[in-house]
Amino acid sequence: MQPWSYKTHGRYEEHVFVSEVLKDNPLHDAYERPLWVYVPPNYDAEPERRYPAIYVIQGLTGQLDMWRNRSPYRKNFPELADELFASGDTPPCIVVWVDCWTSLGGSQFLDSPGTGRYHTYLCDEIVPWVDAHYRTLPERDHRGITGKSSGGYGAMITPMLRPDQWGGLATHAGDALFEICYAPTFRDSVRALRDHYNGSFEGFWADFRSRPPLSKDVDMLLLNDWCMAACYSADPDGTVHLPYDIETGALIPEIWERWLAVDPVKMVPQHADSLRTMKAIYIDCGRRDQFFLDLGAQAFHRALETAGITHAHFELFDATHSAIEYRYPISLKYLAERLAP
Incomplete structure (x- = not known):
């Protein structure tokens, strides 16, 4: 062809x-x-x-x-x-x-x-x-x-x-x-945030938008977590809630249940x-x-x-x-x- x-x-x-x-x-x-x-x-x-x-x-x-x-x-x-x-x-x-x-x-x-x-x-x-x-x-x-x-x-x-x-x-x-396709990588996200962005998604997004997007190995990992949270577990005022603790990766049951409801x-x-x-x-x-x-x-x-x-x-x-x-x-x-x- x-x-x-x-x-x-x-x-x-x-x-x-x-x-x-x-x-x-x-x-x-x-x-x-x-x-x-x-x-x-x-x-x-x-x-x-x-x-x-x-x-x-x-x-x-x-x-x-x-x-x-x-x-x-x-x-x-x-x-x-x-x-x-x-x-x-x-x-x-x-x-x-x-x-x-x-x-x-x-x-x-x-x-x-x-x-x-x-x-x-x-x-x-x-x-x-x-x-x-x-x-x-x-x-x-x-x-x-x-x-x-x-x-x-x-x-x-x-x-x-x-x-x-x-x-x-x-x-x-x-x-x-979701417990298989999303949850296993939450621990990797927590490490990436801790080691590169002082435990902050704000730091990640500021860095992401300051350079060619998707040019770092952690980009898709962190983008995926935040995007899914924005889709599955945002409050009526737009506040986004992650389903895991940002320091330990432990699941937050009441947020995680919101994700599972649309699995x-x-x-x-x-x-x-x-x-x-x-x-x-x-x-x-x-x-x-x-x-x-x-x-x-x-x-x-x-x-x-x-x-x-x-x-x-x-x-x-x-x-x-x-x-x-x-x-x-x-x-x-x-x-x-x-x-x-």
């Missing part, structure tokens, strides 16, 4: 979406956001046809234009998605690429006074706008969501929180089983009835995932089975957390086949 973009078979339309609910976000991040909508081949030639819609969301630190990045000798996901639908082997879909970046790295696709109303932005602004401007099949059974890492987390929890809107999900290495694994029992009605549930992860999200994927799948939800597809494959974009068309095809009329 040639190492640069090629002419697509379908069409990507790029928009700037002006969000009302993000205008007062506490981080003062942009409320005008890029939005990409892919329409499949023959969309214009069949003006009466309507299509399922699949929404694509990103991992931590992801911003929309990063989807065009490529690994050596590989096509990027937008190209792979177009290739999938051009093959004729997959029911055509409209694919919507949503930006939920924040200056803390992400939003976890939740409404939080620490970051902003990104769940409302996605579900109550973006979805209705797409349905109004494109020939979607607007019923929930024809709408799905997919993502990797934090995007995989969002793909799990968004349909549980809004079962009226989403009929399918696909999660690649999504954040889940996808813990959420399944209370949302089991709506999950049973979903047309498609896809779960995968690399067996060598650096963040042990393979264990979270297994735990999420087991929670589904325990709740009597037996139609989910679950797979572990030989890879780490990195460079798994070749897996995304697999779930895209899975969703398209089950969300098509």
Whole structure:
């Protein structure tokens, strides 16, 4: 293949979406956001046809234009998605690429006074706008969501929180089983803060913003902790509470419980009835995932089975957390086949 973009078979339309609910976000991040909508081949030639819609969301630190990045000798996901639908082997879909970046790295696709109303932005602004401007099949059974890492987390929890809107999900290495994917590194964060920043996140952020970001080994570790706390355990006034003692790393039970309340694994029992009605549930992860999200994927799948939800597809494959974009068309095809009329 040639190492640069090629002419697509379908069409990507790029928009700037002006969000009302993000205008007062506490981080003062942009409320005008890029939005990409892919329409499949023959969309214009069949003006009466309507299509399922699949929404694509990103991992931590992801911003929309990063989807065009490529690994050596590989096509990027937008190209792979177009290739999938051009093959004729997959029911055509409209694919919507949503930006939920924040200056803390992400939003976890939740409404939080620490970051902003990104769940409302996605579900109550973006979805209705797409349905109004494109020939979607607007019923929930024809709408799905997919993502990797934090995007995989969002793909799990968004349909549980809004079962009226989403009929399918696909999660690649999504954040889940928080006691395994988050808690083990809290001790490393405490040491990093103690040894480099006098035990202060204020010191970390001042340093982080004074130099090229992500240029130190501890950056992603500390950014992840603070961003997750801003998403999971911020007070109504925006005050962010960490789930561990800043000097010892000991868990603070009442804060940690706020995190666990939005762990996808813990959420399944209370949302089991709506999950049973979903047309498609896809779960995968690399067996060598650096963040042990393979264990979270297994735990999420087991929670589904325990709740009597037996139609989910679950797979572990030989890879780490990195460079798994070749897996995304697999779930895209899975969703398209089950969300098509």
